Amino acid sequence: MATENTSTPTVGTGRPLSPHLQIYRWHLSMVLSIVHRATGVALAGGLLLFSWWILALASGPEAFAHLRGFIGSPFGLFLLLGWTWSLFFHLANGIRHLIWDTGAALDLPSVKTGGVIVLVLSVLLTAVAWATVYVL
């Protein structure tokens, strides 16, 4: 008895278990919620590039050129594009979370509209940022 683990729910207890992820039909709010978390984790990784950028800048021209070589490579550009979208999505959806924290816009229509706005805005801002780089 003493070794029984009470922290994890088991089917054997006979108690009803609440349905988990695979039971529900996927809808926008669920997807955006998990994507918010995923982009947050990705952006934490992006902070390593941020650190590399500043440290390379302070180290000298060779280190800076090495960094630019990485960012300019196809893989580097791919990562940067992913991080740009992640940043704008996390930023836009984060603002939505801050609005929710005030108790506003929590009704179903507002949540759905807000989700669509966040998605469109994240793609649009990513396109604007990258277009600006290539136009400059």
Next chain:
Amino acid sequence: MSSSRIRSYAAPLARARGLGSAKEGVEHWWLQRLTALALVVLTLWFVWVVVRLSHATHDQALAFVAQPCNTVLLILTSVTSFWHAALGLQVVYEDYIGHEGARLGAIVLTKFAAVVLIAATCIAVLRIAFGVV
């Protein structure tokens, strides 16, 4: 364990003591929001910096960072981003890592890494600002 818990003579308060909230959650929640609010402004500024410096030479980038306003904003961006990331990763660990030791280890390592990278990036920015580079 479960049956002894049901038959326990301890009062509900005595059983709950030490198992529940340590009243630390509010601080985490509040700091996550406070850093988020600051990052709304700081990240928009930082994206503009990255776009602006995308074609800059090493010297041009150094000159940009050395401008007092940019030095301050860059340091604020570093501290706020790393702290926001550490708080966010902590919640992810708390949700997905079941083993208590591994969970605590991940949280501690992340906080240490955040502090190390904050120190390294801020000192690098200051060296550029003071012309030590």
